Amino acid sequence: MASALDLVLQNPAIWRGNDCARVAVPSVPSGFAELDVQLPGGGWPAGALTEIYAERPGVGELQLVMPAAACLTQSERWITLVAPPYLPYPPALAAHGVKLSRLLLVQAPAVDESLWACEQALRAGSCGAVMVWLNQVHERALKRLQLAAETSGALVLLFRASRSIPASPAALRLHVSRSESRTVVRILKRRGGGMPAPVTLDLHGTLVERSKIKSNLAADERRWTPIKKEKSTSVARSPVSSERQPQPKSLFRLPLTKS
């Protein structure tokens, strides 16, 4: 029965309401096959504004764009980070495959300056992506950013932390949150229409797994007892401990006693 239905649905004359229109728009693959399927063009739209809403940090909003960032920087395109709320931690970026020599960090004191810096970066034409963190921003400014993105052909990823989701001219709008153990990406708006079901991605699974190997507390994570103040297995210890410092006094005393 199901196969018969599939056969019917394969007819090109049938269009399903929740389908996304396949359009050949330039894009950068997001690196997550489940997400790419839902995005028109099969990735982050190049030359357009993408808004990513995450109410609080730590839900995987940056990991979501890391494969694309790695791909762009490895092909020698620059990524400009404008006004990030915290430090984008270089060792973690490097571990995700991002080439640090192609990163430009811009700290702007105000929203106007951030927007100006984005426009400059887009106009320079050598940036593959501009990531900007803004909370309160006027719709007109977003429109301007969208136009700048169109002329540059670069990815513009706007990260917002607001709880409410106002109207915006962005080509793609995502909401990122986290359930029990997976990151949930809801597509709020996309070109080509349709409201697909949320995409769940396992962004942190490997992370927890990898560090659990060494963990002696993995058995019961909730009933954790404080560590006793004693020498335990140290992962990173200083090369020479302070107790073992040599005592140079005796060396000097030796010739003196002889005379």
Add this chain to the structure above:
Amino acid sequence: MLWLALHFPTLALDVYTRGARAPSPLAIASSPGNNAVVLTCNHSAHHCGVWSGMPLAAACALSSELVVIARDVAAERTALERIAAWALQFTPAVSIARPAEVLLEIAGSLKLFGGLNRLRAQLENGLAELGYSFVLACSPTPLAAQLFARAGLPARIRHRDALRAGLGQLSVDAFGLPLESGTLLRAIGVRTLDDCLRLPRDGVARRLGQKLLDTFDRALGYIPDPRPNFIPPADFVAALTLPAPVHEAEQLLFAARRLLAELCGFLCATGNGAQRLAFALAHEDRAETWFTLDLTAATRDLEHLVSVLRERLERLALPRPATAITLKSELLLPTPSRNLSLLPDSREHAEAVGRLIERLRARLSSGAVKGLDTATDYRPERAWQICEPGNGYGAQETRPVVRPLWLLASPQPLREIGAMPHYQGPLALLAGPERIESGWWDGGDVARDYFIARNPAHALLWVYRERRHDGGWYLHGFFA
């Protein structure tokens, strides 16, 4: 040999007026005294009825707005030198002829610049950018080119044969005769050079002196006329007096652009690029305001320098209106010129980023734009460093460590309720501990146990428990 003469008829005025877009009525007095006459004046003064040669008192009576400045011969001399330095980009043989001409020997440059017409067009555009009014004339001898330019004739004579016919039309007065010789020639009905050359040579030599004949011969190219080559100074320092005090960034930029255009010509001529430029803005009753433009790479691109300066000027707070601008090149580096390429290459890419960085830094301060790099240290807060953009090496970690993408600038203390850390609710520890104990040798001693924790909103945090002092909990990052 082909000489191009640049004559600056209103140099005395231009050294003042070129700093403003639409200057107010301005007249240059021949001397600072009371019984001076108007030497020259600008258009708006001319509209008020002022003309050159008019007594100063009469001119002042015509317009209350008229600003009178005494002629500054030294400023004119340095202006000519700077024009000569700028003109060195077109030919290595540039010579200054006082009071108001610069001569260029361009026979060897014609091919490079695509012919005489194109070279002239480039010179004209360039001089207009510098803000001088000029007359351009070219001829096979330097003196003839000078005479044509001085007479206001934009001649373009390329061959010696045509020189005689062209020069013959000039009035003998143009040769700067002594007074009695001039009177004598006029008395015998000699008006032009042709008339004079028709007279018997020995007679002219006897009555008017051999010197005059030599001048004619030099202009016609019968005897040599060597000119000293101008040697440019090693550094570029240029000042521009503004006709009226200025406090708007846009007006300052207009004046500064003139100086930058001079600088770029100079850099082009010497094969250098500027990496650091110092500007000084003079005020009427205050010390000068200094600021510098630091560039990531040496450049001599005028438009780029202007755009960087625009951002810098918008950030600058002036205590008083500026009366003069001085531009000094502080760091000059040899910058080879490049072959043009058909397709954009990686070098152009790098240059575009360099320019972006400069523009951003000019507006946001240089500390606001940086690159990131890793550092070899176990302590998370020291495992990274700021570097120049493009220099981040990012050594790949060999150990499989787990690090968050967001790091807090300083660890945030967490509330502890019933031995459990809280951040927007109680935290569940998912993995850990990773013990980091390091840095006793440099005073930044840490002893911490790091955990991956999850709060009730399912956000993943990087927290640690201090192993010394209070043993409290701290938030250090987000697994964003």
